[in-house]
Amino acid sequence: MIKKYLIERRSWIILFLCLQLFTIFVTYVDSSIPISSIVYIIFLSFIIFTIFLIIRYNKETRFIRSLEERENDFDLTSIAHPESPFEQIFETSIANQTELLKQVSSQNLVALEQEKDELLSWIHEVKTPLTAMQLIIERLDDENMRRQLTYEWLRIHFLLDQQLHQKRIHFIENDLYIEKTDLQEVIFQEIKSLQSWCIQKGIGFDVDLETTEILTDTKWLAFIIRQILTNAVKYSESADIIIRSYEKHKQTVLQVKDFGRGIDNKDLSRIFEKGFTSTTQHTDNAATGMGLYLAKKAAKPLLINIDVHSEVKVGTTFLLTFPQKNEFINITGICLLCLYYTRLNGISITYI
Structure with missing residues (x-):
């Protein structure tokens, strides 16, 4: 000192x-x-x-x-006294609280899983009477009534389908099955499901596909295209929707162009946000703000890039750029990692 x-x-x-x-x-x-x-x-x-x-x-x-x-x-x-009584009480209290929080978290997780399973089960059960309703609607003689009922049926069907995929999308990596997919078949199937609605609104489709074979998950690709086509039909009136596919930089590009009301520039950056509808058409009660959000989220693990170009009162163009074949090594790695994690934690997964 x-x-x-x-x-x-x-x-x-x-x-x-x-x-x-x-x-x-x-x-x-x-x-x-x-x-x-x-x-x-x-x-x-x-x-x-x-x-x-x-x-x-x-x-x-x-x-x-x-x-x-x-x-x-x-x-x-x-x-002399490694742990004072106060320290012992404090450590015991912290340990008890930690254990209690773990129990509550575990119970909440179980409750959420149970709620999700019940909702998925309910959606599947509702689809049965919906199918019966479709058959009944098709047998109606009144053309005007049949079109109106078909439109309302389609709205219910798409909302249920959207809700079903919303619950599944958190575990999309466990559900992926990458295979050679016929793009034309997927697009025509989705157009067919919208046929009655398109006839009612006087909307047609101009389809020109230069490239039709891609590597992707067919089910989730159909869901993405369904959301884009549904929006195109919903916000268009008596005009053709142009669908093109071509190859650019060794990547397949799918273009979906409509001539509807378009999207304002200030909204373009937000259309993929959860729950966002519109600032210019804020009174549109038919919009849920979930379709494009789920489409973007489903496209991410599939390595599909979605670009949007739009002009108000002119139309909107969606561009889906598919990955090259060798890029799917990343998806395979994600799936294997997820499989390893789930097996390590004793979770059983069924791949579809």
């Missing part, structure tokens, strides 16, 4: 010594000054300076010494 203190004050000590040496030097040079008297004064100065250092040392290091003593006392107490 003393050594540290002297080192910290060395500049002042050196200054004092230099002043004393300077005084001796002046006395030596000037013979009129008695050297004995100067030596005596320097000696007294040294004594006073030493006393001053001792007093300042005690005063300036008192607080530091008290901290060191407390630290030593604390160390000794810790060795």
Whole structure:
């Protein structure tokens, strides 16, 4: 401690010594000054300076010494009593709370899984009477009534389908099955499901597919195209929807172009957000704001890039760019990692 203190004050000590040496030097040079008297004064100065250092040392290091003593006392107490009663109570309380939170989290997870399974089961059960309703509607003689009922039936069917995929999309990696897919077959199947609605609105399709074979998951691709075509039909009136496919930079591009009301530029960056409908058509109660959000989310693990170009009162163009074949190594890695994780945790998964 003393050594540290002297080192910290060395500049002042050196200054004092230099002043004393300077005084001796002046006395030596000037013979009129008695050297004995100067030596005596320097000696007294040294004594006073030493006393001053001792007093300042005690005063300036008192607080530091008290901290060191407390630290030593604390160390000794810790060795004698590794855990005080307060520490034991605190650790026990934390452990109990952690265990309680784990139990509550586990119960909530089980409840959510049960709720999801019940909802999926209910959706599948509702699809049965919906199919029966479709057959009944097709047998109606009144053409106008049949079209109106078909439109309402389609709305219910698409909302249920959207809800079903919304619950499944969180586990999409477990449900992927990458295979060679006929793009034309998928598109025509989705157009067929919209046929009665398109006839009612006077909407046709101009389909020209240069590239028809792609590698993807057929079921989820159909869902993505369904959301885009549904929006195109919903917001168009008496106009053809143009569907094109071509190859660009060794990647297949699918173009879906409509001539509907279009999307405002300020909304383009938000159309894939969950629940977003529109700022210009905010009174549109038919929009749910979930279709494009789910389509974008489903496209991500499939490595499908979705671009949108639109102009108000002119139309909207969706561009789906499919990945190259070698890019599916990433998807395979994700699926294998997911499979390893689920097996490690004892979860059983059925691949469809």
